[in-house]
Amino acid sequence: MRRLPGVVSGEERSGSTVVSVLIGPDTVYFSNLGDSRGIAVSNASLMVVTEDHKPFRADEQKRISLAGGTVSMQRINGNLAVSRALGDYDYKNRLDRGPFEQLVSPEPDLYPLARRPEDEFIVLACDGVWDVITNDELYRFVRYQLTLTNNLEQICATLLDTCLGRVRCINALGFA
Template sequence: MKMAAAADLSTPLAILDGKCMGKENGSLSDANNIEDAEEVKSRKPPRHGTLMRHCASTARLEDAGKIDLGIGNLCLQSDSPGPPGFLPVFRSGSCTDIGQKKFMEDEHICVDNLIDHLGVLARIPSPGAFYGVFDGHDGKDAAAFVQKNILNFIIKDDHFPSCIQKAIKSAFVRADYAIADDKSVDNSSGTTALTALIFGRTLHIANVGDCRAVLGKRGRAVELSRDHKPSCNSERLRIEKLGGFIYDGYLNGQLSVARALGDWHMKGPKGSECPLSAEPELQEMTLAEEDEFLIMACDGLWDVMTSQCAVTITRRELIAHNDPEKCSRELVRQALKRKTCDNLTVVVICFSPYPPPRIEVPRSGVRRCVSAEGINLLKGIME
């Protein structure tokens, strides 16, 4: 996320162009690069377990799928949407790079097991996980503050855990106000914020700014957040209604995002509406077995790569080595290869201990001229 004049790359909340820039645009059925092919074929868990963090054992997950935890609307019984007995296993990997910037202003957080992270006395269902990406600007003060405090703001909110979405929304506003009150945080510092809170099969996405969450659904990219660019029509209308303006794609000629936490030099008194909003957009969904992984990244990645391309690369890498950390490193490498101009932060979260199954393309006498990415794009449009 950038403060100076740069080309606006707003993307609607939809399936993006399925074109992948680079040599990685190949058939997903190609198994030539698979390491330890016999292990992949048998779908056994990976042997390099030290690189992956599991939130619970298989036995715990099976038990959790049979009981009602009695936490608000959350119920981990097997009769909820999705295949009977399916419950995701959370494991993640991350990678960051300063890119072509002079300073690193990104922050992120990966918690695969909330019970282990917060303690057994925390008011949370099990299993649970939390992830976040925070793209700072004008220094990293605001990003570091939100990274450190946002999870506590959520779980300590009065609405948690009976109404998790209200708790998340309230926590974002509270974090914004806390930045203004904390004298150790630079008043001009600001940050975007993208979080994913998961309990059982229920995934809650919250977004302020232009980081993006993309779900890998059997090879197809599904965007779960919307980039808050000032030039986005709904954001532009809101900004102008509140007395702001857009100059060269920048809010009030200063900021390349329409929503952010902090930046109190651009905001009015607490509680007042202003063109720069701290209110998150929320998305809730129930994970199914075909939902294989989630990519969360700052705009340093999305400036140079489509959502579908990122999903294709990640799935190919998981089939090869089943390591989300290596996947995040590969996405960062590809973004640097494409000459991204911003800091890079990428988090990959897998929902199964096993690698994704290979997508077999039926063979016929007719030469195939549509790539696997194109097929997934067409599936998304038809659905």
């Protein structure tokens, strides 16, 4: 990625979080990097599978400190709100440190989850969803929507409309 023209020229300085899932015959493998999150629902129970990489987590804060950074206002050096991501090369310049020892690490966490006959669904989403809806609210929202339709595209559109409505409400009330 460092060799992409926009990165080389300095025009592109941003990064990206990632969440993914690989479904095998016996195991579901979740992976996340940053604050994109995956959850699974099985037997009417929410199973939070991934954990966000936030700078204020003790393990992340230790790595950031060892790389010469600080955590203030719950952000790396007061700026970046995630501690693991692809890109964000301004935070990956320590030549004396390996890639996983930088202010921002590209190392994902992996979460294997045994498959069961009572598994219902998986949700993968970025912080734009998780910043305005809790794991439990999303789980209940999707379960309810599935009683109305099996059209997953429609459920996703309704979810995004709901999240955008919450953001507009928060902004209107002056809480953003």
